[in-house]
Amino acid sequence: MNSEIPNRDESVESVDRAISARLSKLRSMPVDLTNLEKAIKAQILPPTNQSRWRALALRPLRAIAASVVLVSAIAAAILLSASSGPVLAEAAQMAQVHREIVSGKIPVTQVSSINAANHMLDQEAPGAPSLPQLPDSHVMACCMKSVHNKKMACVLLKDEGVSVTLAVASAADMKLPTAPVQSRNGVEYRVQHIGDLSMVMTERNGKWLCLIGPMPADRLMDMAAQLQF
């Protein structure tokens, strides 16, 4: 009779630990931040948008610049799509991909591990670039995207509750942008910022990698360092 007591306690402990672990997984559930972010930014302008007068004064110039950029982007897109060599994934384009994945505009498949993501992506697009290994607790969802007809595997990750998109393509298909270079543990990253998003791009083991998220670029580089090929 007495020997049953520790067994029962052990069994209670084991169920409690499992419940605690299951609850902690809810922390990595994606939450749609679109409405909250929009509402807050409408009331507290992000620091870069503080000088409204200056912004008003520069508006005509910006409009011209925007037109030039748009025309150049269209021309570049036509040129790039016509060629079969490596293409450039522009920062704005990658930021858009990230926002659409996070807000659910792009259909994604919920997964709980990189293996499951690779399996799903392989079924969807055989021969697609495979994703490197990451701790499973980070992995939330995945999907396949194309940039200028080049396949790119995307996976939505959670880092302390913040959504980060990891995009992977063949290094032969993608170009690295002309952007400031930062080195971390011997790996060089091209670092870009767009709005509140940071973006780091690099090439490792024949793969082109891009990590995007609303966090300092240093943290993205730390995440990139955890990838195992």
Added chain:
Amino acid sequence: MRLDQQQQTRRFYDLVWPHRADVLRVARFLSRDPIMADDLAQECMLKAFRGLDKIVAGPGIKAWLLQILRNTWLDRLRASAARPVETSLGDLSDEPATEVSVDTAGTGVWGDPRAVLEAFSDQQVIDAVQGLPEEIRWTLLLVDVEGLSLQETAGVLDVPAGTIKSRSHRGRRMLREKLLPLARELRLVPSETKERSSRMEEI
């Protein structure tokens, strides 16, 4: 420390903004209505913006934000004169955590509890959490879901750390009791009749 508008804004985007997902997630667990949850999270973030000169940067920011969220939530409950539908904590004594081991949720039938719990969808787990008494739900949300320490949680809920420990145990037991019928329904664990007959065979 008095901050000018620009410093305050910068501080907000540096310290508070990275935790917006945590705030919204907890708000969603509290309110079943996503619009109300968004509104609650928004009010919390704006209050944090106004109170930025009272805090120092550090690991306690998340706990501070969740404390604001809790106060905002309680203010709303009071304002709407709507009491939480769950059992009042007054009806539950803070018995020592060790007594919890005398449980009624048949822990023996869980087999591999991790595998059973993994088989539930997130929504099924959330529904079970939402059915817990208010203070127990807050405790599990802060300790297990958000990963706050006992001390941090005690600070947010304004109770001693020992109370958090016993509420965590009690909460997990209650959750176990809530999830067991569902596990049986989904045939993730043996049914009550099967369990009883196997016990009889053992005797």
